[in-house]
Amino acid sequence: MRLERFSLRLTDPLETANGPIEAREGFLVRLGRGRGDSGDDNSDDSDDDGADGPASGLGEATPLPGWTESLDDCRAALDDGTPDATTPAARHGVSLARADADARAADERLCDRLAAEGPFDSAEAADAVPVNATVGDGTPRETADATHDAVEKGFDAVKIKVGAREAAEDEQRLRAARDAAPDAELRADANGAWDRETAREMLDSVADLGFAYVEQPLPAEDLSGLASLRGRGVGVGVDESLASHSAREVLAADAADVLVLKPMALGGPDRALDAARAARDAGADAVVTTTIDAVVARLGALHVAAAVPDVRACGLATGSLLADDLAPDPAPVRDGAMAVPEGTGLAGDALNSLY
Ligand SMILES: O=C(O)CCC(=O)c1ccccc1C(=O)O
Numbered sequence: 001m002r003l004e005r006f007s008l009r010l011t012d013p014l015e016t017a018n019g020p021i022e023a024r025e026g027f028l029v030r031l032g033r034g035r036g037d038s039g040d041d042n043s044d045d046s047d048d049d050g051a052d053g054p055a056s057g058l059g060e061a062t063p064l065p066g067w068t069e070s071l072d073d074c075r076a077a078l079d080d081g082t083p084d085a086t087t088p089a090a091r092h093g094v095s096l097a098r099a100d101a102d103a104r105a106a107d108e109r110l111c112d113r114l115a116a117e118g119p120f121d122s123a124e125a126a127d128a129v130p131v132n133a134t135v136g137d138g139t140p141r142e143t144a145d146a147t148h149d150a151v152e153k154g155f156d157a158v159k160i161k162v163g164a165r166e167a168a169e170d171e172q173r174l175r176a177a178r179d180a181a182p183d184a185e186l187r188a189d190a191n192g193a194w195d196r197e198t199a200r201e202m203l204d205s206v207a208d209l210g211f212a213y214v215e216q217p218l219p220a221e222d223l224s225g226l227a228s229l230r231g232r233g234v235g236v237g238v239d240e241s242l243a244s245h246s247a248r249e250v251l252a253a254d255a256a257d258v259l260v261l262k263p264m265a266l267g268g269p270d271r272a273l274d275a276a277r278a279a280r281d282a283g284a285d286a287v288v289t290t291t292i293d294a295v296v297a298r299l300g301a302l303h304v305a306a307a308v309p310d311v312r313a314c315g316l317a318t319g320s321l322l323a324d325d326l327a328p329d330p331a332p333v334r335d336g337a338m339a340v341p342e343g344t345g346l347a348g349d350a351l352n353s354l355y
């Protein structure tokens with residue numbers, strides 16, 4: 001296994017209730033030749049790292065504290081070959097690289113491999129996935145303009161970050177967004193910023209505006225509070241809660257209508273698909289998103305989403321937030337959707353420069 005460290009700036013910081021996300025740092029993971037289908041936990045010995053040939057599989061470990069381990073802990077887990085549930089980004093890097101190598105060895109698209117081997121009984125994955133636009137914090141006017149632009153570009157679903165300013169002003173922002181996009185599916189994401197009373201008031205007002213759901217209206221730990229917010233005419237989504245609780249725990253607490261699944265935060269494509277299945281079994285929905293990942297992990301998340309039957313619009317349209325990337329994007333957003341790239345593994349030959 002070979003690691004390459006990268007650091008990518010965002011074009012504009014994404015303003016959230018937890019402050020801005022300005023850059024993403026992580027590791028490109030290259031799996032050596034002949035190890036792709038071994039599933040062997042000792043496969044990271046450096047004498048087999050394919051130094052004189054292309055890698056058999058690509059992964060990416062891009063930690064985001066709050067959702068995953070720190071960059072240092074991620075590096076340590078990758079170096080030691082011990083990624084586990086406490087280091088989800090490291091585990092994601094290795095798990096995605098293995099899955100890509102397996103799919104390439106089997107001459108299959110990654111999503112078809114995931115669909116066939118994953119927890120859904122569907123043999124075939126989708127060819128494209130609908131995606132939402134992501135609108136960061138801003139004035140009501142800026143929010144309306146960004147929402148309008150997204151709809152003009154072809155997005156049918158728009159997610160608006162809230163919780164960075166007073167609730168009354170957020171309410172104006174959401175009303176302005178609805179006025180700017182009368183027919184779009186609108187969502188909000190509070191990143192855990194509200195207390196129970198504020199959350200109740202905000203949910204009631206966005207229910208009137210026909211919002212589909214609000215992501216993480218309460219802090220991650222407050223599962224009973226999240227449960228008490230359900231049934232008010234707008235869905236409750238959980239995101240941060242899944243960093244400290246399993247999908248099954250969240251669902252057993254009746255805390256969610258929608259699970260927001262970030263493969264990077266959950267430890268890999270396999271874990272994300274298991275959580276999607278748990279959601280469906282409990283009558284909840286799943287949405288696959290990124291932590292603003294580089295192209296390899298974004299593609300991995302796209303393949304996961306394509307393997308979830310009838311997935312609703314996913315938060316995968318985050319590539320445009322990055323000022324640069326590891327390689328040109330083989331799955332650009334068109335008309336509010338991302339097409340799964342042709343070819344085997346992550347993207348056929350499109351990422352050959354990285355292997
Ligand atoms: O879901 C989306 O639309 C984009 C991804 C996103 O919002 C996000 C990106 C990085 C870190 C956290 C989050 C989040 O969903 O809270």
Ligand SMILES: [Mg+2]
Pocket residue numbers: 189191215216239240260
């Ligand atoms: Mg979120």
